[in-house]
Amino acid sequence: MVRCHSCGGPKLLPSPSAYVYCDYCGALSDWDFGAACAKGNALPGPAYEALHRRLAPLIRAAVQYQDVARCKALYGELFTQHIYYCPSSYSPRIVEPSYRAQYLDYFTDIMTLREIEPNVVRHTQWLDQRIRELRQAQAMQVPALALGPFRFAVLGAPMNAQFPDQAFWNVYTAFRAQYRVQLQAAEAHGALAKYPDDVSFELLERIGISTFVQGWLPFISPAAQSALLHDAKLNDSYVDVSPPALQLRRCGGCGERLDVVTGARQVICFRCGNKVDVQGAEFPCPGCGGPSSVPHRATAHTCPFCGLRSERAFSWGS
Numbered sequence: 530m531v532r533c534h535s536c537g538g539p540k541l542l543p544s545p546s547a548y549v550y551c552d553y554c555g556a557l558s559d560w561d562f563g564a565a566c567a568k569g570n571a572l573p574g575p576a577y578e579a580l581h582r583r584l585a586p587l588i589r590a591a592v593q594y595q596d597v598a599r600c601k602a603l604y605g606e607l608f609t610q611h612i613y614y615c616p617s618s619y620s621p622r623i624v625e626p627s628y629r630a631q632y633l634d635y636f637t638d639i640m641t642l643r644e645i646e647p648n649v650v651r652h653t654q655w656l657d658q659r660i661r662e663l664r665q666a667q668a669m670q671v672p673a674l675a676l677g678p679f680r681f682a683v684l685g686a687p688m689n690a691q692f693p694d695q696a697f698w699n700v701y702t703a704f705r706a707q708y709r710v711q712l713q714a715a716e717a718h719g720a721l722a723k724y725p726d727d728v729s730f731e732l733l734e735r736i737g738i739s740t741f742v743q744g745w746l747p748f749i750s751p752a753a754q755s756a757l758l759h760d761a762k763l764n765d766s767y768v769d770v771s772p773p774a775l776q777l778r779r780c781g782g783c784g785e786r787l788d789v790v791t792g793a794r795q796v797i798c799f800r801c802g803n804k805v806d807v808q809g810a811e812f813p814c815p816g817c818g819g820p821s822s823v824p825h826r827a828t829a830h831t832c833p834f835c836g837l838r839s840e841r842a843f844s845w846g847s
């Protein structure tokens with residue numbers, strides 16, 4: 530059983546996503562490695578690859594001139610498309626426009642730090658060198674890692690590929706060092722504070738490590754697999770708990786049915802990505818009378834059933 534780092538609430542409902550949100554306060558509270566693997570790695574497809582080919586030299590030029598703003602803007606263009614083609618690589622909240630904008634602001638900071646912050650650059654080069662050695666050790670041509678949200682998916686590797694244990698482990702330890710330095714730089718430069726969920730350093734580290742493991746697991750020996758899962762602390766299992774009492778609510782963002790646990794204050798709608806207030810009574814639409822729960826901190830409400838927009842203030846709960 531997992532408890533929310535933010536409010537202490539127990540996780541009672543099954544999570545439809547690897548991003549586990551608290552049933553009581555809607556905080557991003559955990560990461561489910563099993564759910565991530567079940568979902569698989571989505572590939573963004575040829576339109577994104579073409580955009581990547583077009584932007585890559587422009588990004589290289591921006592890096593050469595140490596043009597932070599230009600580098601960030603180019604990555605913004607690239608990852609706007611990546612999110613469009615691969616929403617399943619991100620939090621289910623990514624479909625909500627303000628969440629998406631804030632996530633892009635955070636993530637383009639990270640990508641820019643990878644290109645420009647000297648300590649991160651040095652560790653990233655060290656990691657890239659270990660990956661080159663791995664390919665040489667395997668004596669086979671494995672195309673570059675995918676430029677996904679964490680660019681760890683091994684693309685184009687033959688299904689029977691199995692990397693030598695030691696060469697793989699060198700990649701893993703180089704990655705752990707690189708990723709930690711990257712998170713520390715992100716914290717120092719204020720990028721972590723931009724993350725649209727209220728996350729801890731530790732949770733972001735878990736998400737990154739888990740994504741790495743998910744990408745590489747199919748391509749290493751069974752012995753390396755169990756060593757990796759153990760070292761990354763990813764073999765903890767979820768215990769079933771007795772089903773909680775549920776209340777039916779309707780998402781004020783999209784009208785989706787939300788089954789919420791009794792006592793919940795805010796929950797995430799996995800259809801539209803909004804965080805919805807569910808503590809107080811539902812808001813009855815002045816037009817059609819349909820009740821719905823209003824998105825958190827919304828200053829106006831558009832009825833998800835009839836589209837009527839209500840400007841007047843209504844009470845929120847707290």
Ligand SMILES: [Zn+2]
Nearest residue numbers: 533536551554
């Ligand atoms: Zn919570």
Ligand SMILES: [Zn+2]
Nearest residue numbers: 780783798801
């Ligand atoms: Zn919704």
Ligand SMILES: [Zn+2]
Nearest residue numbers: 814817832835
């Ligand atoms: Zn209505």
